[in-house]
Amino acid sequence: MKIPLAGVIGHPIGHSKSPRLHGHWLKFYGISGHYVPLDVAAGDFERVLRTLPLAGFVGANVTIPHKEVAVSLADEVTERAARMGSANTLVFHPDGRISADSTDGYGFIQNIKAARPEWKADQGPAMVFGAGGAARAVIDSLLEEGVPELRLANRTRARAEALAHTFGPKVRVIDWDAPRIGLNGAVTVVNTTSLGMSGQPPFDVPLRGLQPGAIATDLVYTPLDTSFLIAAAAAGAKTVDGLGMLLHQAVPGFEAWFGQRPDVTDALRDVMLRP
Numbered sequence: 001m002k003i004p005l006a007g008v009i010g011h012p013i014g015h016s017k018s019p020r021l022h023g024h025w026l027k028f029y030g031i032s033g034h035y036v037p038l039d040v041a042a043g044d045f046e047r048v049l050r051t052l053p054l055a056g057f058v059g060a061n062v063t064i065p066h067k068e069v070a071v072s073l074a075d076e077v078t079e080r081a082a083r084m085g086s087a088n089t090l091v092f093h094p095d096g097r098i099s100a101d102s103t104d105g106y107g108f109i110q111n112i113k114a115a116r117p118e119w120k121a122d123q124g125p126a127m128v129f130g131a132g133g134a135a136r137a138v139i140d141s142l143l144e145e146g147v148p149e150l151r152l153a154n155r156t157r158a159r160a161e162a163l164a165h166t167f168g169p170k171v172r173v174i175d176w177d178a179p180r181i182g183l184n185g186a187v188t189v190v191n192t193t194s195l196g197m198s199g200q201p202p203f204d205v206p207l208r209g210l211q212p213g214a215i216a217t218d219l220v221y222t223p224l225d226t227s228f229l230i231a232a233a234a235a236g237a238k239t240v241d242g243l244g245m246l247l248h249q250a251v252p253g254f255e256a257w258f259g260q261r262p263d264v265t266d267a268l269r270d271v272m273l274r275p
């Protein structure tokens with residue numbers, strides 16, 4: 001039997017933490033497979049994709065700049081990947097078919113549920129800061145979880161308006177400079193901007209109006225304790241850091257490729273936090 005191979009395809013790819021993540025699971029579960037970083041330029045992506053299964057690859061993660069084209073090349077696309085128009089997880093089937101999935105939204109929701117089992121998205125409005133690529137998956141997954149109303153604030157209002165148009169009437173655009181109206185009564189508050197990430201300016205939007213007991217979660221995980229989470233905790237929110245989203249989004253791929261549903265554990269978090 002061939003040793004199963006998987007990897008992450010992107011350009012550049014040196015920064016990816018996925019090899020460390022999947023490498024930990026392969027070792028932990030005693031699976032004789034490998035997961036490698038694959039630096040592939042945009043123009044070579046399709047050729048590489050067609051060749052990988054011949055070399056023993058059972059699937060791959062895809063990242064920038066291949067996430068959109070991956071959807072167009074796949075034979076099967078999950079509903080959530082179709083809604084995103086992008087994929088991060090590909091499965092190469094023995095009959096040659098390629099299926100594509102987008103698991104960021106799944107990872108986002110699972111991370112909150114694992115950290116705060118009492119959380120129910122449908123118990124009240126959500127307030128989302130940011131309208132970039134990651135916001136799309138967050139909004140889609142929150143609506144799938146039954147959020148009754150989603151308030152969206154972005155520095156560039158037009159991007160928030162565009163997402164509201166895509167996702168329909170449950171999404172309401174809020175002024176970036178006046179988030180209080182969006183925070184009022186929200187049970188879920190999310191930072192999907194890159195503010196607070198190492199090397200970026202801090203998240204300094206005032207969180208007045210944030211309801212004590214609300215769940216606040218940040219997609220940024222370097223550092224783990226972000227300026228947004230610190231401010232949210234000070235306002236009485238229950239916080240969830242962003243590292244778990246990265247870990248949980250990897251679960252469906254690993255299971256499909258290696259036949260083992262992996263657990264997201266503290267040991268895995270420790271491995272990922274090592275310098």
Ligand code: NAP
Binds near residue numbers: 197
């Ligand atoms: P993106 O598409 O580039 O969007 C960036 C967002 O941040 C936009 O809403 C942008 O607003 C906002 N922003 C950037 N600088 C700002 C500033 N100075 N003031 C106000 N808003 C600012 O990036 P993305 O792919 O959505 O990723 C966003 C963050 O999520 C990144 O830090 C990324 O690492 C993180 N992320 C984490 C995970 C995870 O697994 N935890 C997964 C995906 C992404 P404008 O539209 O006005 O520019």
